[in-house]
Amino acid sequence: MQDRIENIMSQIRRLPVDERLKLIQRIAADLTPNAQNPMQHSLVYGKYNRQDKMSTEDDFKLAEWHPSENEMNGH
DSSP states (O other), X not given: OHHHHHHHHHHHHTSOXXXXXXXXXXXXXXXXXXXXXXXXXXXXXXXXXXXXOOOOHHHHHHHSOOOOHHHHTTO
């Protein structure tokens, strides 16, 4: 992966500045969610809000990650 990125970067460095700017604009547009790209969705505020049941402290304790010694050492 790193080799691919370095290869792409070496190609980009050979472009004139105006073409680099166009490339940046196109990449930024590709990363911005919009109607033209249905695969990207922005978060909807309150979509999962449930008024009838609030999270309890027990819910948070259950969700906590308690890594083992092996996980802490990258195994």
